[in-house]
Amino acid sequence: MTLRIQRLCALFIFALTASALAQDDGPRMVPAPDRGADEGEGPFSRLIIRGATLIDGTGAPPIGPVDIVIENNVIVDVDSVGYPGLEIEEDERPTDATREIDAHGQYVMPGIIDMHTHTGGATKAPAAEYTYKLWMGHGITAVRGVPSSAVDFSLSEKARSARNEIVAPRIFSYHRPGSGDAWEDRKILTADDAREWVRYIADEGADGLKLGSYRPVIMEALLDEAQQLGLGSTAHLGQRGVAQMNAQDAARLGLGTLTHYYGLFESMYEDHDVQPWPVDMNYNNEQHRFGQVARQWNLIAGRGSEKWNALLDEFTELGFTLDPTFGIYSAGRDVSRMRNADWHKEYTLPTQWDFFTPNRESHGAYWFYWTTADEVAWKNFYKVWMQFVNDYKNRGGRVTVGSDSGFIYQLYGFGTILEMEMLQEAGFHPLEVIRAATMHGAEALYEPKGREPDIGVIRPGMKADLLVVNENPLENLKVLYGTGAVRLNDESGEPERTFGIRYTIKDGIIYDAKQLLADVRQMVEEQKAERGELVEY
Numbered sequence: 001m002t003l004r005i006q007r008l009c010a011l012f013i014f015a016l017t018a019s020a021l022a023q024d025d026g027p028r029m030v031p032a033p034d035r036g037a038d039e040g041e042g043p044f045s046r047l048i049i050r051g052a053t054l055i056d057g058t059g060a061p062p063i064g065p066v067d068i069v070i071e072n073n074v075i076v077d078v079d080s081v082g083y084p085g086l087e088i089e090e091d092e093r094p095t096d097a098t099r100e101i102d103a104h105g106q107y108v109m110p111g112i113i114d115m116h117t118h119t120g121g122a123t124k125a126p127a128a129e130y131t132y133k134l135w136m137g138h139g140i141t142a143v144r145g146v147p148s149s150a151v152d153f154s155l156s157e158k159a160r161s162a163r164n165e166i167v168a169p170r171i172f173s174y175h176r177p178g179s180g181d182a183w184e185d186r187k188i189l190t191a192d193d194a195r196e197w198v199r200y201i202a203d204e205g206a207d208g209l210k211l212g213s214y215r216p217v218i219m220e221a222l223l224d225e226a227q228q229l230g231l232g233s234t235a236h237l238g239q240r241g242v243a244q245m246n247a248q249d250a251a252r253l254g255l256g257t258l259t260h261y262y263g264l265f266e267s268m269y270e271d272h273d274v275q276p277w278p279v280d281m282n283y284n285n286e287q288h289r290f291g292q293v294a295r296q297w298n299l300i301a302g303r304g305s306e307k308w309n310a311l312l313d314e315f316t317e318l319g320f321t322l323d324p325t326f327g328i329y330s331a332g333r334d335v336s337r338m339r340n341a342d343w344h345k346e347y348t349l350p351t352q353w354d355f356f357t358p359n360r361e362s363h364g365a366y367w368f369y370w371t372t373a374d375e376v377a378w379k380n381f382y383k384v385w386m387q388f389v390n391d392y393k394n395r396g397g398r399v400t401v402g403s404d405s406g407f408i409y410q411l412y413g414f415g416t417i418l419e420m421e422m423l424q425e426a427g428f429h430p431l432e433v434i435r436a437a438t439m440h441g442a443e444a445l446y447e448p449k450g451r452e453p454d455i456g457v458i459r460p461g462m463k464a465d466l467l468v469v470n471e472n473p474l475e476n477l478k479v480l481y482g483t484g485a486v487r488l489n490d491e492s493g494e495p496e497r498t499f500g501i502r503y504t505i506k507d508g509i510i511y512d513a514k515q516l517l518a519d520v521r522q523m524v525e526e527q528k529a530e531r532g533e534l535v536e537y
Ligand SMILES: [Zn+2]
Pocket: 116, 117, 118, 146, 404
């Protein structure tokens, strides 16, 4: 199906949804169109990827050349087939391929798992296809939607993705307490309500809970019921709730993952219990909200202090997961860089750009008057925050990759690769970064279900979610960006862009990563033709 026809189908679905819900005329999300005949090849009865250097996701050193054999959607063999510069004879290698990929000189790694995602948004990027293709074009084969969108929409898209009816990563659907049609006119007021809602959302087919700030008795009920039902949990402990529930309190109640950092510093304050906000602080003023939070970096004693070590020990014992989302706040330390990122011109929809543009209403558009002092506070904050996350990793704690893209100048897909770069900045070796982005993400998703993951590592028996990358991502994570890394070609004397991800393979189906990104550029072109270029400022 051509992109134009898909777009018409999407519009048709949109029109149907819109008329069915005519009483609410606001913009709404558009489900991804059905996968076209030319979108993705396979699965194959026997796909062999030949001669690649393998990064398996566990933290093991790369090894190559290997031949990877995939039957339908399962990896059945990973064979070492020689030594660098010396490969074994053809007839000793796996045979009978129904499809082969020649990956000599290239790298294979597991598909990336982004643990904090939202599928666009009704006003900023309503077509789910746009977000999905940016993700898949960046090698993201699984996402934790927190939430992806409204409950019905998320669960229906999750099921369609699981059946490979659409071009999309696997979707793990986490929802906010009180969400869902049956609860539209209800509120969670008591612990019993909390438990009832968790049972409801489990029945609906959710994978877990995206928590915010709740008083302790509600939090306890939500987490306890979720654990009994095998649902996962991740919390953004909003600043309005951390005085009652910091990260340490939540971890003790059985929270699975802390996303962002809210409640972390508050667990280690030296001279305060509540953050000493300016007296004119107003949480609905987002420059206050995002400017002040960085002013915590010097409220704790810091690396090596008693509270620092005790918190790391406790988190490690509890098997707690940190999903820092460093990238989503990075404009705070250098707004000019993120506003002018290489990719906005070609990949950012004008409607998404409008959402990023300073204004009082859009979440994360808080650049009312951002100052050098604000950026310095954020630079200091990052130093301390990154030390904590790196120390946690060094003690054996689990750290995952989550982007939260779609806010604060961060674009889907690109933001996930930025997050990986920032883990390296925090002190992770690139192999530790890739493990965070693959095996550790999978573990955090499957642990609550009481099952071993079948994604996140390349070894026989695992689902075939993997990437074929032209250059070595350990040498330079930037090669994973859709816009590549800049390199001087000494033969031509001209700068060029690295090629990056060739194929994103999800569930045994091979997607041409460059084609996915070309589709996105076309969607951006089409919207620009309708309503003009990005508004510069
Ligand atoms: Zn989020």
